[in-house]
Amino acid sequence: MKTIPKLSTSPWRFAWDMSLRSRGLLGLTLLLVLIGDIISGLLTYVYKIIIDGVTNANVSTALPTGTFITIWSVVYLLGFLIAVLTKHSAAVTGTRGETMSVLRAQASLMSYLFGHSHRFFSDAFSGTLGAKVSQAADGVGAIIEGAVWEILSLVLSVTIATSLMFSIDWRAGMVFLFLIVILALINIPLSSLQQKAARALADENAKVSGYSFDMLANFRSIRTFAQSEPELALFVRQNDAVRRKANHSMDMSQLVLGINSLAIIFATGVIVMLLVTGYNLGTVTAGSFVLMFAVVLNIYQELTRVGFTINRFVQTYSETAEALETLIVPQEILDAPHAESIVVSGGAIDFKDVNFSYEHTSVFKDFTLRVSPHEHLGLVGRSGAGKSTLVSLLLREFDIASGVITIDNVNIASVTQDSLRAAISIVPQEPVLFHRTLRENIAYGKPSATDAEIHDAAKKAHAHDFITALPNGYDTLVGERGTKLSGGQRQRVIIARAILKDAPILILDEATSALDSESEAAIQDALKTLMQGKTVIAIAHRLSTLKSMSRIVVIDGGTILEEGTHTELVQKDSGTYAALWSHQAGGFIQE
Numbered sequence: 001m002k003t004i005p006k007l008s009t010s011p012w013r014f015a016w017d018m019s020l021r022s023r024g025l026l027g028l029t030l031l032l033v034l035i036g037d038i039i040s041g042l043l044t045y046v047y048k049i050i051i052d053g054v055t056n057a058n059v060s061t062a063l064p065t066g067t068f069i070t071i072w073s074v075v076y077l078l079g080f081l082i083a084v085l086t087k088h089s090a091a092v093t094g095t096r097g098e099t100m101s102v103l104r105a106q107a108s109l110m111s112y113l114f115g116h117s118h119r120f121f122s123d124a125f126s127g128t129l130g131a132k133v134s135q136a137a138d139g140v141g142a143i144i145e146g147a148v149w150e151i152l153s154l155v156l157s158v159t160i161a162t163s164l165m166f167s168i169d170w171r172a173g174m175v176f177l178f179l180i181v182i183l184a185l186i187n188i189p190l191s192s193l194q195q196k197a198a199r200a201l202a203d204e205n206a207k208v209s210g211y212s213f214d215m216l217a218n219f220r221s222i223r224t225f226a227q228s229e230p231e232l233a234l235f236v237r238q239n240d241a242v243r244r245k246a247n248h249s250m251d252m253s254q255l256v257l258g259i260n261s262l263a264i265i266f267a268t269g270v271i272v273m274l275l276v277t278g279y280n281l282g283t284v285t286a287g288s289f290v291l292m293f294a295v296v297l298n299i300y301q302e303l304t305r306v307g308f309t310i311n312r313f314v315q316t317y318s319e320t321a322e323a324l325e326t327l328i329v330p331q332e333i334l335d336a337p338h339a340e341s342i343v344v345s346g347g348a349i350d351f352k353d354v355n356f357s358y359e360h361t362s363v364f365k366d367f368t369l370r371v372s373p374h375e376h377l378g379l380v381g382r383s384g385a386g387k388s389t390l391v392s393l394l395l396r397e398f399d400i401a402s403g404v405i406t407i408d409n410v411n412i413a414s415v416t417q418d419s420l421r422a423a424i425s426i427v428p429q430e431p432v433l434f435h436r437t438l439r440e441n442i443a444y445g446k447p448s449a450t451d452a453e454i455h456d457a458a459k460k461a462h463a464h465d466f467i468t469a470l471p472n473g474y475d476t477l478v479g480e481r482g483t484k485l486s487g488g489q490r491q492r493v494i495i496a497r498a499i500l501k502d503a504p505i506l507i508l509d510e511a512t513s514a515l516d517s518e519s520e521a522a523i524q525d526a527l528k529t530l531m532q533g534k535t536v537i538a539i540a541h542r543l544s545t546l547k548s549m550s551r552i553v554v555i556d557g558g559t560i561l562e563e564g565t566h567t568e569l570v571q572k573d574s575g576t577y578a579a580l581w582s583h584q585a586g587g588f589i590q591e
Contacts, residue, residue: 007112007328011320014136015143018105025097029148032090037153039083041160044294045167046076048287055286094148098141105137109327117332118397128210132323139320146313161295165271168288169278172271176295179267183260190256197252198315201245203322208238249315261300268296333399333417341419344504346373346408347535349394354403356393356558363389364558367403376536378546378566379553380577386558387539388429391507394537396420407505425503429510429539431490433482438467439474441482441493445501453500460526461496463489495523499530506531508538543581552577 008014019026053068110133121129158180166173215222215231222231275292278284349371356364363386371377379387392398393405396412405412412420425445433441442457443449449457454474458464466489470476482490498506508527524545540546546566553563554577561576562569569577 007108007324009321009324009328011139011143011317011324014105014320014324015101015140015147018108018140019097019101019144021104022097022100025093025100026144026148029090029094029097030152032086032093033148033152034156036083036086036090037156038160039079039086041157041164043076043079043083044160044291044298045164046072046079047294048168048285048291050076050287051290052285052287090148094145098144101144102137102141105140106133109133109136112331113327115331115334116329118392119332120329129327131209132326136320136323136327139316139323142313142316143320150313157299161299164291164295168292169274169284171274172292175267175270175274179263182263186259186263187256190252190259194249194252194256194314197245197249198318201242201249201315201318204238204242204245205319208235208242211235211238264296264300271296333396335416336414339414339416342407342410342412342415342423344407344423347504348373348406348408349505349535349537350404350406350409351390351393352404352406354393354405355401356389356398357401358389358398362558364393364400367558367560369553369560371535371537373408374533374535376531376538376548376550377553378549378551379537379539379555380543380546380580381555385556387555388509389558390555391426391509391537391539394507395424395426423503424505424507425498425501426507426509427491427494427498431482431487431494433478433485433490433493435477435480437472437475437477438470438493441478442474442496442500445497445499449500454496457496457500458493460499460529461492462523462526463492463496466492492523495526495530499526504534506534506536508536508540510539510541543577554580 008017050069050072053065053072113129113133162173162177162180165176212235215235222228271292275284275289279286279289351367351369354364354367355362356367369390379390381387389398393400394412396405396417399413407420407423434444439451439454442454442463445457446453451474455464458467458474467474467476476484478484478490478493482493485493528548536549538546538549543566546552549566551563552566552569554561554569554575556576562572569575570581572578
């Protein structure tokens with residue numbers, strides 16, 4: 001049984017699950033960051049010690065002033081060196097752990113996507129789905145980086161800064177602690193507003209991304225209908241919506257930073273007055289002033305840096321949440337518990353009382369059809385009659401509402417989807433190839449195939465001659481979706497792939513629709529060889545291609561109207577098939 005990964009739509013939970021194999025590295029990173037930040041924070045206190053030594057405010061030491069300053073300067077340099085080394089080491093381990101988590105996220109999401117139904121992919125842009133996988137995986141990296149470098153650093157900086165303030169003057173410490181509490185109370189509700197603004201921006205970005213992929217996928221139609229300017233104008237309007245959302249998100253960020261800055265400035269003023277009073281009373285040293293200003297400056301810089309980082313983080317978090325909610329939805333087609341692989345012997349196919357609806361439209365109602373082992377069945381019907389849907393149900397791209405579909409008396413819903421589809425070869429109506437070499441595309445039917453087997457399959461599909469005439473032969477890249485090849489060439493490559501796979505059940509869905517008459521005649525000979533010993537279901541609008549089928553079934557509206565051999569059906573004067581045959585123009589069914 002194929003295991004479906006359990007994934008969370010919560011970005012925090014998802015990032016935690018994806019970091020499972022890299023938690024050792026990330027734990028070491030946390031430790032190194034902790035050491036580096038603590039040392040960096042304590043180095044600020046060394047400022048006070050050195051200044052007090054210079055001004056002779058530190059009267060507790062018996063060392064000469066020069067020696068005292070030298071010793072503490074060396075301590076500062078050593079601490080600085082250790083802090084730098086630990087932070088650089090943390091960057092090395094953190095990057096490795098983050099990369100492992102991001103790659104695991106990409107693999108997990110792609111694995112989950114492969115488990116979605118045909119309906120899911122029909123309703124989505126493939127390019128948008130790919131972008132969302134990258135978006136969610138990158139979000140994992142951003143969350144890990146933010147947790148390790150931003151949240152931990154901020155907590156440590158605030159803790160150390162508060163402790164240092166109390167070491168100067170308890171009243172200054174209380175004011176500083178009050179400042180931290182106020183900042184927390186202010187930022188918690190404001191961060192919620194930031195997140196809403198960032199989520200709105202993420203939604204607009206998703207719309208623009210989807211539209212751009214749609215435009216690029218249909219660039220030929222846009223060019224053919226001379227619609228470049230209207231399409232670009234619409235794209236600009238959608239981008240303008242993104243600009244407005246981005247401005248609002250940035251305004252919210254600056255509002256938060258502005259409020260933080262005012263609070264810090266006010267608290268600093270109060271602390272300065274307290275220290276001036278203490279200095280006049282002789283309880284506060286010059287070093288205390290240096291320490292106080294250094295702490296305030298560090299906190300301000302930290303909050304400013306974190307403020308900008310949080311703005312980016314909130315946006316990334318929102319985009320990650322939106323991507324996960326799009327990708328991680330319940331899967332419609334699942335393997336049954338304890339499902340086993342199907343082993344096809346005869347290849348008998350049975351549709352028994354099948355009921356199926358698509359988008360609230362009934363396609364099949366109590367539909368029954370039997371295909372005997374090794375029988376060659378032709379399916380005929382106008383567009384929308386249910387021919388391709390029947391094939392999709394056999395491949396279990398959709399689940400039926402009731403009834404049963406069996407292969408060799410085994411319910412296809414009780415076996416693994418991968419084993420079911422491995423037992424079926426299909427030559428689809430639309431010959432789409434991978435942007436890989438011709439060798440790789442043909443061998444997709446049998447990845448372990450030798451070059452001799454690949455060449456033999458190509459020869460049988462009458463593809464070998466045009467392939468060897470190409471500059472790079474079988475190593476030629478075919479372009480995205482095979483656009484570098486003609487429709488007929490792509491179809492022959494697809495047929496070569498099916499020949500190489502050599503599955504016991506063969507589906508021909510308009511297998512020769514993209515071929516010229518000469519090529520079709522050659523391919524028909526190859527298909528006759530391919531069909532030997534196999535159960536075949538062939539769909540065709542060009543009825544001449546079905547004349548050799550052992551049985552032809554005519555369906556319309558999901559119902560079998562008539563069945564028989566070509567000769568038998570043509571002889572029925574009032575038959576649907578006979579009418580279709582007599583009304584053909586150029587060999588195709590007329591609508």
